[in-house]
Amino acid sequence: MSSTGPFTFTFRVVTAVMTWLGGVVEACPPSDSVTTVSVSVLVEPGTADGGAVELVASGDQIHADSEFSCWGLTCPQSSVDPARLNAAVNKVAGACRARGIVGYITVDFVTFIDPLSVSSVFVLSTIHARSVLDNCSNGVSK
Secondary structure (H helix, E strand, O other): OEEEOOEEEOHHHHHHHHHHHOOOOOOOOOOOOEEEEEEEEEEOOOEOOEOOEEEEEEEEEEEOOOOOOEEEEEOOOOOOOHHHHHHHHHHHHHHHHHOOOOEEEEEEEEEEEOOOOOOEEEEEEEEEOOOHHHHHHHHHHO
16 A cells, blocks of 8 residues: 555555546566567468468567657567467467457567566567558658
8 A cells, every 4th residue: 555645545446546537557577678579460261270370570679768668670579489479479360360350460479587487478468450560661651
């Protein structure tokens, strides 16, 4: 519990205010080495058991103003094992297809080293219904 002036902020108070006003709560990984990887994928229609998934591009996000604001990408990504990234992307693409989401999507993963197991952890951060290449070309042309 923290206090600022005449106000006392408890979890219950914060939850009530966020429910009333709206807001976003984001977790922060327990690591000093956090990277964000964006992957552009073409998810083609198919059955629930399968359909083509084409990895179009991947890149490590470059953060300028803060660790939560992406300035651009370095392509191709080099911060995580490509085979593990491909497996994670295929799982997300399959889940999207099962929900009727097909076409070009961009999947963002936050990756970090788990301090207990000292292994790389992937956490799905965002799914955009557009290609990561759109993000790059929009930033360059403006």
